[in-house]
Amino acid sequence: xxxxxxxxxxxxxxxxxxxxxxxxxxxxxxxxxxxxxxxxxxxxxxxxxxxxxxxxxxxxxxxxxxxxxxxxxxxxxxxxxxxxxxxxxxxxxxxxxxxxxxxxxxxxxxxxxxxxxxxxxxxxxxxxxxxxxxxxxxxxxxxxxxxxxxxxxxxxxxxxxxxxxxxxxxxxxxxxxxxxxxxxxxxxxxxxxxxxxxxxxxxxxxxxxxxxxxxxxxxxxxxxxxxxxxxxxxxxxxxxxxxxxxxxxxxxxxxxxxxxxxxxxxxxxxxxxxxxxxxxxxxxxxxxxxxxx
Numbered sequence: 001x002x003x004x005x006x007x008x009x010x011x012x013x014x015x016x017x018x019x020x021x022x023x024x025x026x027x028x029x030x031x032x033x034x035x036x037x038x039x040x041x042x043x044x045x046x047x048x049x050x051x052x053x054x055x056x057x058x059x060x061x062x063x064x065x066x067x068x069x070x071x072x073x074x075x076x077x078x079x080x081x082x083x084x085x086x087x088x089x090x091x092x093x094x095x096x097x098x099x100x101x102x103x104x105x106x107x108x109x110x111x112x113x114x115x116x117x118x119x120x121x122x123x124x125x126x127x128x129x130x131x132x133x134x135x136x137x138x139x140x141x142x143x144x145x146x147x148x149x150x151x152x153x154x155x156x157x158x159x160x161x162x163x164x165x166x167x168x169x170x171x172x173x174x175x176x177x178x179x180x181x182x183x184x185x186x187x188x189x190x191x192x193x194x195x196x197x198x199x200x201x202x203x204x205x206x207x208x209x210x211x212x213x214x215x216x217x218x219x220x221x222x223x224x225x226x227x228x229x230x231x232x233x234x235x236x237x238x239x240x241x242x243x244x245x246x247x248x249x250x251x252x253x254x255x256x257x258x259x260x261x262x263x264x265x266x267x268x269x270x271x272x273x274x275x276x277x278x279x280x281x282x283x284x285x286x287x288x289x290x291x292x293x
Contacts, residue, residue: 008039013287017249032069052079054093055071072099073095082136148177151174187290193216193225217261246265
């Protein structure tokens with residue numbers, strides 16, 4: 001029997017890949033907005049690796065739907081890397097999310113060379129050109145001055161700073177700096193993609209410093225990591241739902257729609273022991289706090 005459930009009512013997805021992009025995507029921001037609104041979602045954030053999505057979000061919001069669409073920028077080479085002006089331009093034009101380097105992060109590139117599934121994204125985004133391997137730390141192991149400035153800007157404008165695809169060591173340095181200056185919107189981007197390095201003790205240290213983890217359903221996909229969702233449940237139980245958000249991380253043409261992805265994600269986690277109250281924390285309360293909704 002078909003059940004027209006309302007499980008997505010009021011939920012927020014902080015991580016959806018949107019087209020147009022340098023690879024095919026499931027949909028543009030207009031279609032994503034309509035589909036999210038049809039299922040009663042409160043908000044979504046749209047993302048690309050190599051360009052700003054602030055304009056995409058603005059266009060989708062002109063539809064006047066109840067679902068709010070937000071954009072931001074990932075600080076890879078094509079957007080200027082760790083460029084403070086890029087961050088200012090993004091937040092001043094309405095961006096709500098700054099991602100630190102993803103496909104150009106030194107950590108991700110090294111993972112790709114080791115055979116990690118992230119290689120499909122890393123290798124496909126260089127277009128055969130040389131690029132800088134971006135690390136957030138200087139030769140002394142301290143956060144670079146421009147990274148410290150980026151954190152301060154995110155605090156001043158009250159926007160989310162996502163860690164992208166940087167290493168646990170870089171994440172810990174960010175979390176310590178954020179904690180020191182009273183910044184509480186640091187998002188550790190899908191650490192379940194690299195559990196060999198982002199171990200439970202590391203995740204507990206990050207959250208103890210005020211960081212929020214976003215846990216990706218995309219990592220469970222056959223074309224990504226084929227992660228057993230019970231590993232995600234274990235993270236939630238160990239680190240506690242109040243420190244986590246759920247993200248579909250969908251938008252690929254070989255995945256279901258992002259809306260359907262998040263719906264399935266919730267049911268899978270419920271199947272393995274995540275409670276309704278934990279789901280509400282991770283899909284409503286915590287992302288609402290990060291977005292001031």
